[in-house]
Amino acid sequence: MPSPVVHINNLHKSFGKKHTAKQVLREVNLTVQPGTVLGLLGQNGSGKSTLLKCSLGLLRATDGSATIMGDDSWNLSAETKSRLGYVPQEAVSYPWMRVRQVIAYTAAFYPAWNQPLVDELCRRWRLPLEDRVGPLSVGQIQSLAIVLALGHEPDLLILDEPVASLDPSARREFLRTILEIVDDPRRTVLFSTHITSDLERVANRVAILRDGQIAFHGELDDLKDRFKRLRITAAHDLPRSFAVPSALHCEIDGPVATVSVRDFDDRLADDLRKQWSADVTVHDLNLEEIFVEMHAPRAPSQNPQFAATY
Numbered sequence: 176m177p178s179p180v181v182h183i184n185n186l187h188k189s190f191g192k193k194h195t196a197k198q199v200l201r202e203v204n205l206t207v208q209p210g211t212v213l214g215l216l217g218q219n220g221s222g223k224s225t226l227l228k229c230s231l232g233l234l235r236a237t238d239g240s241a242t243i244m245g246d247d248s249w250n251l252s253a254e255t256k257s258r259l260g261y262v263p264q265e266a267v268s269y270p271w272m273r274v275r276q277v278i279a280y281t282a283a284f285y286p287a288w289n290q291p292l293v294d295e296l297c298r299r300w301r302l303p304l305e306d307r308v309g310p311l312s313v314g315q316i317q318s319l320a321i322v323l324a325l326g327h328e329p330d331l332l333i334l335d336e337p338v339a340s341l342d343p344s345a346r347r348e349f350l351r352t353i354l355e356i357v358d359d360p361r362r363t364v365l366f367s368t369h370i371t372s373d374l375e376r377v378a379n380r381v382a383i384l385r386d387g388q389i390a391f392h393g394e395l396d397d398l399k400d401r402f403k404r405l406r407i408t409a410a411h412d413l414p415r416s417f418a419v420p421s422a423l424h425c426e427i428d429g430p431v432a433t434v435s436v437r438d439f440d441d442r443l444a445d446d447l448r449k450q451w452s453a454d455v456t457v458h459d460l461n462l463e464e465i466f467v468e469m470h471a472p473r474a475p476s477q478n479p480q481f482a483a484t485y
C-alpha cells in the first residue's frame with residue numbers, strides 16, 4: 176500500500192473559548208491514497224471547509240492530527256507546500272492587477288510552472304487576460320483561482336466548492352480538466368461540493384460529513400450498492416408494525432410499502448419476499464437521493480436501528 180497523501184487521525188476542531196466553544200469536527204478519521212479523486216459532501220455548515228483547512232494547516236486542530244504527504248499539516252515543509260494546489264471558497268485575488276499579471280506573478284513562485292497548460296485553460300475558460308481582476312465576475316475569479324492552482328501541476332489539489340459560481344459550460348470544462356489531471360495516477364484531488372452530479376462524474380470515492388463526523392467514506396459504487404429503495408407489494412395490507420432492518424424511510428399504503436434502506440443485500444429482499452409473501456423490486460438511488468435520505472429528519476421511533484454512521 177503506498178503512503179497516504181492525506182491522513183487525518185482522530186481530529187477534533189472547536190471554535191471559541193472553553194465554555195462557549197463550538198465543536199465543528201469530532202473524531203474525524205480520513206485517509207486519502209494517491210490517485211484518488213475524493214468528493215467531500217455535507218450540508219451547509221457541516222464543517223467541510225474547516226476540515227480542508229485543518230488538513231492544509233491553515234487552521235490548527237483542537238486535538239488529533241493531520242498529515243499531508245507524511246508531513247505534519249501544522250508544520251508543512253516548503254517542499255510539501257510546493258506540491259500542493261488549493262482553491263479556497265473565498266478565492267484570494269489581486270484586484271489592481273490584470274489577469275495576465277496575476278498569472279505571471281504566481282508563476283514566478285514555481286520553477287516548474289506549466290505555461291502552455293495555463294494558456295490552454297485560459298483559452299478554454301475564456302479568461303480576459305488584459306482585464307483587471309477587481310471587476311471580474313465571481314465565476315471568472317473562481318476560474319482564475321483554479322488556473323493559478325493548476326499551473327505548477329500539484330500532486331495534491333484541494334478545492335473548496337470549486338464550481339459553485341461556474342456556468343454549465345465552464346463547469347463541464349472544469350470537470351474535463353480534473354479528469355485529465357487524474358489520468359496521472361500520482362495526482363490526487365480532494366474537493367468539496369454540493370453538486371452531487373458533478374461528484375458522480377469525476378470522483379471515485381466519496382466522504383460524507385454529518386454532525387461533525389465522517390458518516391461514510393468509501394467508493395461511490397459501494398455507497399450505491401448499500402443504499403437502495405425497495406418496493407414491497409404484499410398479498411394483504413401491511414400492518415402498522417411493518418419494519419425493515421436498516422430502513423431510513425418507510426411509506427406504507429395498504430399492501431404496498433416503499434422503503435429506503437442503508438444496508439441492502441440480496442438476502443434482505445429474499446427475507447421480505449418470504450415473510451410477507453410479497454413481490455419485492457429493488458431500485459437504485461443516485462447520490463443526491465442517498466444524500467437526502469441520509470439527512471432527512473425522522474422521529475427516533477421511526478427506525479430504532481438508525482445510527483449516525485452508515
Ligand SMILES: Nc1ncnc2c1ncn2[C@@H]1O[C@H](COP(=O)(O)OP(=O)(O)OP(=O)(O)O)[C@@H](O)[C@H]1O
Pocket residue numbers: 190191197199217218219220221222223224225226
Ligand atoms: N473561524 C471561525 N470561527 C467560528 N466559527 C467558525 C469559524 N469557521 C467556521 N466556523 C463555523 O464552523 C461551522 C462549519 O463551517 P464550515 O465553513 O466548515 O462549513 P461548510 O460545511 O464548509 O459549509 P458550506 O457548505 O455552507 O460552505 C459553521 O457553523 C461555521 O460558522
